[in-house]
Amino acid sequence: MATSVRAAADGTSPPDPPDPSEPPTPPPPPARKAAGRRSRLYRWDLKATPYAFVAPFFLCFAAFGLFPLIYTGWLSLHRVELGGEAQWRGFDNYTGLWDSDFFWNALANTFTIGVISTVPQLLMALGLAHLLNYKLRGRGFFRVAVLAPYATSIAAATLVFAQLFNSDYGLINTVLGWVGFDPVDWESSKWPAQIAISVIVIWRWTGYNALIYLAAMQAVPQDLYEAASLDGASRWRQFISVTIPSIRPTILFTVVVSTIGATQLFGEPMLYGGSLGVSGGSGNQFQTLSLLMYEKGWITGALGQASAIAWVMLLILLLIGGVRLLVARLNRETT
Numbered sequence: 001m002a003t004s005v006r007a008a009a010d011g012t013s014p015p016d017p018p019d020p021s022e023p024p025t026p027p028p029p030p031a032r033k034a035a036g037r038r039s040r041l042y043r044w045d046l047k048a049t050p051y052a053f054v055a056p057f058f059l060c061f062a063a064f065g066l067f068p069l070i071y072t073g074w075l076s077l078h079r080v081e082l083g084g085e086a087q088w089r090g091f092d093n094y095t096g097l098w099d100s101d102f103f104w105n106a107l108a109n110t111f112t113i114g115v116i117s118t119v120p121q122l123l124m125a126l127g128l129a130h131l132l133n134y135k136l137r138g139r140g141f142f143r144v145a146v147l148a149p150y151a152t153s154i155a156a157a158t159l160v161f162a163q164l165f166n167s168d169y170g171l172i173n174t175v176l177g178w179v180g181f182d183p184v185d186w187e188s189s190k191w192p193a194q195i196a197i198s199v200i201v202i203w204r205w206t207g208y209n210a211l212i213y214l215a216a217m218q219a220v221p222q223d224l225y226e227a228a229s230l231d232g233a234s235r236w237r238q239f240i241s242v243t244i245p246s247i248r249p250t251i252l253f254t255v256v257v258s259t260i261g262a263t264q265l266f267g268e269p270m271l272y273g274g275s276l277g278v279s280g281g282s283g284n285q286f287q288t289l290s291l292l293m294y295e296k297g298w299i300t301g302a303l304g305q306a307s308a309i310a311w312v313m314l315l316i317l318l319l320i321g322g323v324r325l326l327v328a329r330l331n332r333e334t335t
Helices: 002-010 029-075 092-098 101-132 139-151 154-164 171-178 190-218 222-230 235-246 248-263 267-272 289-300 303-334
Strands: none
Touching (some): 101 139, 222 235
């Protein structure tokens, strides 16, 4: 309106309005360059931002996971002493393990301790989770209580159990004497020592696995239990026919994780043996692969042999993971 008034005062006609059918006038070249630059920056931001968020994890993994793994593999092919230079030996460290009685003894001990600690632990965790899944008075307190052993220090728990299993004045032998049994040498004998260590592992990890099972049980649809109850199934039959098949992936997960933990068992036998803990007792009766690796690396000083043991343990864990994937695939095919 003001433009029309000024045009009338000047004696000139006002400019024609822009035609909507005509294309807009392109911006000047500097504006086009700035818009293109902002567009490229926006596209780069969309693509690079996710990688920037996950980059710290990969940097830490490369520094503290991948590099030590590769370096340990390099050391396993050399003869390395503490403070000395590496000498190429090829696969001599691995063939030396094959011919070593100490290695096979540690492997057998790792297997037996793993079996007698993992199987009862998971069975007890299943039963405990099944009880906690029902509406009990003080259920929250019991759920916290079963997790207390997991929160306890390994050193504190092992020292307490070492006193309980003491051959001279331990409470376990005292109770056995009350019921007419002879005292048991829980430290120097092979099977009693392994049972004592397994008891420590069972006490510490049963509640942790029970809570994992409990979380899986609470995800089972209640319709399945109602249908089974209408069919006349008891609670035991519901547990066997409904609960166990429904939480089978969780059971497989805990089996794999517990097996990996048993393969890497170190703290419990180390502290239980006291001054002889590194060697796994006076006769290596409970020396595990982790203890043998520690003894070779930091007591004997043979870092090459210790690295070879570490890689053998890695191969065992990869084998366990492969078996787990195979079982999971078979379960999917059958279902």
